[in-house]
Amino acid sequence: xxxxxxxxxxxxxxxxxxxxxxxxxxxxxxxxxxxxxxxxxxxxxxxxxxxxxxxxxxxxxxxxxxxxxxxxxxxxxxxxxxxxxxxxxxxxxxxxxxxxxxxxxxxx
Amino acid sequence: xxxxxxxxxxxxxxxxxxxxxxxxxxxxxxxxxxxxxxxxxxxxxxxxxxxxxxxxxxxxxxxxxxxxxxxxxxxxxxxxxxxxxxxxxxxxxxxxxxxxxxxxxxxxxxxxxx
Numbered sequence: 001x002x003x004x005x006x007x008x009x010x011x012x013x014x015x016x017x018x019x020x021x022x023x024x025x026x027x028x029x030x031x032x033x034x035x036x037x038x039x040x041x042x043x044x045x046x047x048x049x050x051x052x053x054x055x056x057x058x059x060x061x062x063x064x065x066x067x068x069x070x071x072x073x074x075x076x077x078x079x080x081x082x083x084x085x086x087x088x089x090x091x092x093x094x095x096x097x098x099x100x101x102x103x104x105x106x107x108x
Numbered sequence: 109x110x111x112x113x114x115x116x117x118x119x120x121x122x123x124x125x126x127x128x129x130x131x132x133x134x135x136x137x138x139x140x141x142x143x144x145x146x147x148x149x150x151x152x153x154x155x156x157x158x159x160x161x162x163x164x165x166x167x168x169x170x171x172x173x174x175x176x177x178x179x180x181x182x183x184x185x186x187x188x189x190x191x192x193x194x195x196x197x198x199x200x201x202x203x204x205x206x207x208x209x210x211x212x213x214x215x216x217x218x219x220x221x222x
Contacts, residue, residue, distance in 0.1 A: 032208060043111070044198065044213040051208055086151065094202075095141055095164060096211060098151040 002027040004087050006099035013077050014107050021072040021102045023061075023087030031089040033063055033070040034096070038084040047072075047085070057081070077106045110134065112201050112214035120220045121189050129184040129217045133201030139163075140182040141202065141211060142174065146195035154197075157182055189221045 003026045013019045025031065033050040048056045050063040050070060061072045070087060087099040113132045121127050133140050142154040153166040157176035165172075171187040180201075186193055196218050200211040 036213075043215045046210055046212075049208065049210070088151075090209070094139075094209065095153040095156050095166070096143075096151075096200075097153065098143075100150040 002031065002089060002091065002097050004089055004097055004099035006085075006087055006102050008102045009100070010103050010105070012105045012107060015079055016076050019074050019077040019081070019104065019106070021085050021087075021104065023070045023072065023099060025068050025070065025087075025089050027068075027089060027091065029091060031091050033061070034088045034090070035059070035061055035070075035072050036086040036088055036098075038086070040083070044086070077104075079106045079108060082106045112199055112212055114197075114199050114214040114217050116217060117215070118218050118220070120222065122222050123189055123191060125189050125221075127186045127189060127193075127219055127221075129186075129197050129199075129219070131182045131184070131199030131201075131214060133180050133182070133199075134203070134212055137201035137203050137212070138180055139202040139204075139209075140176055140180065141200040142182070142184050143198045143200065144168075144195045145198060145216070146192070149195075151198070155184065186219070191221050194219060194221045 005024045035047040037047045038044045059074045086101045088096040115130045139158040143151050145151045156164045160176050174184040176182045196216045198216045199214045202211045
């Protein structure tokens with residue numbers, strides 16, 4: 001069965017510090033990985049997807065198939081990055097399997 | 109472009125009653141997904157509709173059902189409500205492009221079962 005694990009429920013960093021939100025997955029095959037973000041009082045929205053290999057709002061994520069990880073990174077955190085972050089995967093069945101989420105707080 | 113809309117925003121029911129939740133996808137999107145976000149359980153896939161047909165369902169009992177209308181809007185019905193059905197129900201619609209599929213989420217319906 002496919003599974004997404006986000007080991008940290010809560011993560012706090014200071015403004016300007018690097019941040020890394022961890023995501024590990026278990027799936028035998030080639031999944032598609034995503035990071036979704038939910039800012040306070042806003043709806044869940046796509047942040048980035050691994051096939052795009054793009055940087056959004058300074059965030060990047062690299063798919064490491066050997067370690068089955070898709071960690072989200074940003075070199076310099078900003079206060080506006082404070083939000084709930086969900087890692088998710090999908091495969092041919094198309095529905096998303098989500099991790100339990102990490103609440104990121106960027107302190108001033 | 110209008111996003112995914114859901115109604116109602118809040119719904120209060122008692123045990124044993126039925127609940128109906130509605131979702132309007134983004135114009136042009138033919139797929140609709142339903143997810144449940146219950147406290148402590150995270151986001152779990154419920155149902156997927158595409159072109160009016162149920163394509164897949166998650167690990168939920170049959171009292172969770174739904175349908176998709178010709179205009180691609182969708183309803184989620186929950187029969188014989190139980191206390192543990194209290195949750196935020198999210199709807200997402202999707203568009204497949206050359207870059208793959210992206211699901212766009214609505215604001216959710218918060219269901220409280222008393």
